[in-house]
Amino acid sequence: MTDLIYETQDSFYEYITRVANGTEIIADYLREDKVGEAMQLIVQFSEGVTWLIQVILLMRENYYYINIDPSQLNQFLIEVNDGLERQDYVIVADMFEYEIKPFFQEAINFKFFEMKEEKN
Amino acid sequence: MSDLNCLFTKNKQLYKELCNPIKECISIDIHPSKKGPLTMKINGRYLYSYYDPIKDSKRFVDSQINEDTDVYCLFGFGLGYHVKHLLCNEPNKRIIVIEPYLSVIKKAAENVDLSPILSHQNVDILCLTEEKLPTKILNMLSNQRTQWIIPNAWLKALPQEHYLKTFLEDIKIRDMSINRFWPIMERNFKENLNHIDANIGQLFGKFNGQKAILVSAGPSLDDTVHFLKKLKGKYFILSVGSALKVLKKSGVIPDAVIITDPQEFVHQQLKDIEFSGPLIYLATACNSAVANHKGLKIIVFQKDCPLVERYAIKKKVPLVDTGGSVATTALDIIINMGFSEIVLVGQDLAYSKEHSHALQSTSRVEVVSNESLVPVLANDGTMVKSTTILSLYRRWFERKISQSKGIVFLNTAKKGAAIEGIPFIHISEIVSKSEKLRECNFNGKINSILTNN
Numbered sequence: 124m125t126d127l128i129y130e131t132q133d134s135f136y137e138y139i140t141r142v143a144n145g146t147e148i149i150a151d152y153l154r155e156d157k158v159g160e161a162m163q164l165i166v167q168f169s170e171g172v173t174w175l176i177q178v179i180l181l182m183r184e185n186y187y188y189i190n191i192d193p194s195q196l197n198q199f200l201i202e203v204n205d206g207l208e209r210q211d212y213v214i215v216a217d218m219f220e221y222e223i224k225p226f227f228q229e230a231i232n233f234k235f236f237e238m239k240e241e242k243n
Numbered sequence: 244m245s246d247l248n249c250l251f252t253k254n255k256q257l258y259k260e261l262c263n264p265i266k267e268c269i270s271i272d273i274h275p276s277k278k279g280p281l282t283m284k285i286n287g288r289y290l291y292s293y294y295d296p297i298k299d300s301k302r303f304v305d306s307q308i309n310e311d312t313d314v315y316c317l318f319g320f321g322l323g324y325h326v327k328h329l330l331c332n333e334p335n336k337r338i339i340v341i342e343p344y345l346s347v348i349k350k351a352a353e354n355v356d357l358s359p360i361l362s363h364q365n366v367d368i369l370c371l372t373e374e375k376l377p378t379k380i381l382n383m384l385s386n387q388r389t390q391w392i393i394p395n396a397w398l399k400a401l402p403q404e405h406y407l408k409t410f411l412e413d414i415k416i417r418d419m420s421i422n423r424f425w426p427i428m429e430r431n432f433k434e435n436l437n438h439i440d441a442n443i444g445q446l447f448g449k450f451n452g453q454k455a456i457l458v459s460a461g462p463s464l465d466d467t468v469h470f471l472k473k474l475k476g477k478y479f480i481l482s483v484g485s486a487l488k489v490l491k492k493s494g495v496i497p498d499a500v501i502i503t504d505p506q507e508f509v510h511q512q513l514k515d516i517e518f519s520g521p522l523i524y525l526a527t528a529c530n531s532a533v534a535n536h537k538g539l540k541i542i543v544f545q546k547d548c549p550l551v552e553r554y555a556i557k558k559k560v561p562l563v564d565t566g567g568s569v570a571t572t573a574l575d576i577i578i579n580m581g582f583s584e585i586v587l588v589g590q591d592l593a594y595s596k597e598h599s600h601a602l603q604s605t606s607r608v609e610v611v612s613n614e615s616l617v618p619v620l621a622n623d624g625t626m627v628k629s630t631t632i633l634s635l636y637r638r639w640f641e642r643k644i645s646q647s648k649g650i651v652f653l654n655t656a657k658k659g660a661a662i663e664g665i666p667f668i669h670i671s672e673i674v675s676k677s678e679k680l681r682e683c684n685f686n687g688k689i690n691s692i693l694t695n696n
Contacts, residue, residue, distance in 0.1 A: 151302070154299055154302045154303055154306075155302065155303060155306035156303070156306075156394065156395045156419065157306075157419075157422070157423065158395065158419065159419070159423050160423065210399055211288060211289070211396075211399070212395055212396060212399075213288070213289040213290070213291070213292060213293075213299075213396045214289060214293070216292070216299075217289075217292050217293050217294050220292075220294070221277075221294045221295075
């Protein structure tokens with residue numbers, strides 16, 4: 124079980140780094156009006172962030188915590204979706220470049236920690 | 244802030260209009276961005292980034308530079324950032340800026356120093372406030388290598404009812420599609436040249452007086468497909484690739500199939516169908532679909548694709564209007580083949596039954612959200628949901644039909660979007676009328692035409 128937890132955490136860290144890079148590519152595509160290309164990546168982003176949220180919540184059940192707020196991640200998804208529905212790609216590009224990217228760049232530095240006293 | 248006097252000698256008309264009171268229905272909001280320089284909102288939408296409009300404009304303009312172009316035609320003046328970056332990148336080329344609102348230029352001039360742009364000898368600003376397209380200018384642009392630059396954000400900010408909206412959307416969607424798939428299209432083109440049995444021009448004008456059916460894969464095909472068997476041999480049946488599976492399921496073998504999309508999924512449309520009749524394929528269509536086809540392969544060279552155009556002109560073969568979709572391309576082809584009556588089957592141009600395509604179609608998707616769908620009038624008088632791109636194809640059909648005199652067009656999609664110039668007819672009526680028609684072996688005829696050519 125512990126191995127599985129550590130493997131999942133490693134995948135989590137790896138994915139966070141990829142998301143940080145991906146957000147920049149999405150913003151670039153949107154700035155260049157390459158909406159189709161951006162949408163493909165946004166779908167992957169959305170699936171990836173949903174997975175990150177699930178991992179954070181499952182880790183909590185196993186008493187592992189990380190300084191990343193899953194509700195903030197969820198909020199990003201809601202706002203991106205809202206911008207896409209309005210086809211307001213300037214706003215969506217701004218979100219990816221100036222809000223989501225810095226969030227993930229900071230998140231790269233965070234690691235899961237175990238709250239042992241609660242486990243008992 | 245700008246000295247509009249520099250416009251006086253260069254563009255007196257615009258100068259005068261800017262000096263007079265302006266009455267326009269538009270909301271303009273100019274305010275500092277997070278980084279400092281001004282940003283602009285039109286009709287509630289940001290034209291530039293709220294954080295860093297200068298960086299945003301530069302990145303967009305850099306992506307639009309085309310060394311092969313003679314003239315840039317930029318839509319939207321805004322705060323002049325795009326023109327300014329364009330001038331930095333291409334100082335020796337002519338730049339025509341189309342701005343639909345005088346108030347935008349006036350407000351921009353009040354806030355930003357536009358003098359270097361307004362007085363630049365290579366920049367012409369056209370404020371198109373009159374409700375008609377400037378035919379003279381458009382003709383001039385079509386005679387030169389023109390690069391249109393239409394920022395998506397500006398297009399979205401233009402109200403739906405604005406007379407320039409559909410015109411600009413047509414150009415933008417075409418350009419976005421070509422830009423997106425160009426690397427695959429180019430590779431397909433080079434490979435497809437190795438598979439030419441004939442070119443479509445050899446069939447042009449050879450079917451005068453005969454009738455054709457164009458089968459698309461819209462939801463209404465489920466209701467009409469079983470009638471098609473009775474029309475085989477009476478009508479030339481041309482099917483788009485995505486409808487082939489539906490036809491096969493109903494035991495209908497079309498006289499030819501057409502594919503235009505460059506992507507690999509097209510190969511799946513033809514795979515395992517065992518269709519060995521003529522395949523009409525766009526020069527840039529999916530190569531693996533073309534290469535694996537067992538029957539006759541007929542190439543189509545399309546307009547608005549410089550590499551393909553150059554090749555076709557050199558080989559003296561005709562070019563076809565694609566209109567952006569397989570069905571629009573097919574329509575141009577069957578018009579040129581000379582048919583006197585063209586019946587559209589499965590051409591819904593709308594999500595008629597909460598689905599995009601017929602039941603067995605390889606392209607079927609369920610409509611899960613109403614967002615960004617636009618209501619359009621259907622052939623039965625009800626309203627159905629359509630999309631911007633399907634509406635664009637509908638307008639293309641309408642334009643093409645209005646230019647094609649002497650041909651009867653009919654549409655069998657009851658719940659499909661009404662296409663101006665194409666009345667609805669129940670397919671059973673087509674079947675009744677077809678009883679008097681003489682049978683024709685269309686495959687035999689095509690082979691005979693190509694052999695004698």
